[in-house]
Amino acid sequence: MATGRGREPLAWAAAALLGAAALGVAVRAAAADVRGAERAPSAPYATSAGCQACHPDHDASWRRTFHRTMTQQATPASVVGDFSGREYRALGVTSRFLRQDDRFFIETLDGQGAMRRHEVARTVGSRRFQQYLTREGDRYLRLPLAWNIEERRWLHLGAGFLDPDGTDFNRHRSLWDGNCIFCHNTGPQPGYDWERSRFDSRVEELGIACEACHGPGSSHADRNRNPVRRYWLHFTGEADGTIVTPTRLSPARSVQVCGHCHGQRLPHPSERIRQFMSEGDPFRPGDDLGTYTQPLKVDSSLPGVDVTARFWKDGTPRLTAYEYQGLLMSKDFKGGAEGGLTCGHCHRMHEGDPKGMLPPEMRGPAACASCHADLVARAAEHSGHRAGGSGTDCYACHLPKITYGLLGMHPTHRIQDPEPSRAWRYQMPEACTLCHTDRSARWAAESWSRMFKKPVPEDLPEETVAESLRALLGGDVVQRAAAAESLGDERSYAEDPRARLWAVPFLAVAMERDSYPAVRHLAERSARRVIARAAARWPELEAQARSTPDFDPMDEPARRAAVAGWYRRLWEGLDRGRLPRPDASVPLDERLLPVASVIDRLGRTAPEPAVSIGE
Secondary structure (H helix, E strand, O other): OOOHHHHHHHHHHHHHHHHHHHHHHHHHHHHHHHHHOOOOOOOOOOHHHHHHOOOHHHHHHHHOOOOOOOEEEOOOOOOOOOOOOEEEEEOOEEEEEEEEOOEEEEEEEOOOOOEEEEEEEEEEOOOOEEEEEEEEOOEEEEEEEEEEOOOOEEEEHHHHOOOOOOOOOOOOOEEOOOOHHHOOEEOOEOOOEOOOOEOOOEOOEEOOOHHHHHOOOHHHHHHOOOHHHHHHHHHHOOOOOOOOOHHHOOHHHHHHHHHOOOOOEEEOOHHHHHHHHHHOOOOOOOOOHHHOEEEOOOOOOOOOOOHHHHEOOOOOEOEOOOHHHHHHOOHHHHHHOOOOOOHHHOOOOOOOEOOOOEOHHHHOOHHHHOOOHHHHHOHHHHHOOOOOOHHHOHHHHHOOEEEEOOOOEEEOOOOOOOOOOHHHHOOOOOHHHHHOOOOOHHHHHHHHHHHOOOOOOOOOOOOOOOHHHHHHHHOOHHHHHHHHHHOOOHHHOOOOHHHHOOHHHHHHHHHHHOOOHHHHHHHHHHHHHHHHHHHOOOHHHHHHHHOOOOOOOOOOHHHHHHHHHHHHHHHHHOOHHHOOOOOOOOOEOOOOOEOHHHHHHHOOOOOOOOOOOOO
């Protein structure tokens, strides 16, 4: 006779079967839910706090980035500038930077030209510069003064952007709600009332957070509260349609996620600007960016703005924030076709160095090896340069530093072949003479033709002076900036860093005579770098390298001239007979002093307008 104890195994077996059946139903339901799920672009935002619980590793890696701290409320933790009562004088205005408990103030000109104390409400930037917003009525205004994080000093934004001397002090006092809000935050909504001419701006999250790249996440979070659904995704690796993963998008849509902010654009059609200003940008990751905007190009029309000044004459962007346009022009992009280059090939949003979001290997030839393994393997033969030297650096030749942004020249994102004829045909820098700074554009063209067995161009320039000096002294403002930077770029040095000391007196000319503070700044920085690196091999220079005078590119002309004179005297006082002599294209006399007549001949005298960067 069966007992209750004997029935227990049967009960457990039945329960197990029922549980397995129920689990099977749950798994099938989860699988069907995953496979049928679609993203909801109009869903509410979850914010990074809503993402953190399920994605702690991604949250931690994002928190290391400068995306996270792009825009912040002004607090003792976020403000990095010196607000200890410091004074800074620029363009005839002495501003003061003050702190009272946990509040920060800048005493400077207001919009009507009167001195006033502005309370800092928000900060913008945390890597190179930090800019400051104040609240006036219904809007936030960016003040024209910023803290240079790398050099730990105050500067006027006219010295960081491309403004000539004499520019109005408040040129860069600008509206945040209708401009900066779009790319420096997540889920921006200017909330402009066209009838009342008032802003009621808000963002889903200050800074560039998860949903700027992955789209609104509340629907994704709600659906994945089901643990079976989460485990199904984890073990199968299937895509979850409730959220956007940029690396799973087509190449064209993937680069649009980045190009949305890293490529200045215009509403399309133009009447859509009313929607942008009232409701915000309708683009969501995964959308076709071209539905809402068109990238700004050299032939675009923008009322009141010389758009052509933002591009080299062949259409290549020459300012940062146009990386998307550069990639679109690269043959490696292949029009967004499968297998074409995307931003994610080199950049990683959750790994690598936050400065550029690049893993270490992607800063060298390994970045190119996955597509061009054969060329990388025989880089010396391919480039005609010594193996292991800067001449075999793919970046130096194919992504030269011809793009200006915030007191620095950056690699172009238009991948191109190094062709020296660009230097005179399109009035732009080119790779060869950015490294071979003591050589002329004519030499570069002839050498390139000989090396690659190409016909020598018929339109060779007559100028025989080193291209870096021709550009530094006589080019347009971005050419001059590129030349100033290249003369201090370590990549273009010979084995002996003393070989670049010849550049110091020419950089001193730019420090004193150039009409743009940004170029003067780059020239002085390069001169300082050249001396510091040479001092490592020449002990006689150590004292000078430690005692270079402070240089403010917006200082009074007499003070700038005094610092430039210090650099000239340093060169004149060296035992120049012990130094490697540069090519004859560098205009030095028999005593290795700059030839004044050549400097005067090359010097630019025509006035130039400010380059509207579009910030």
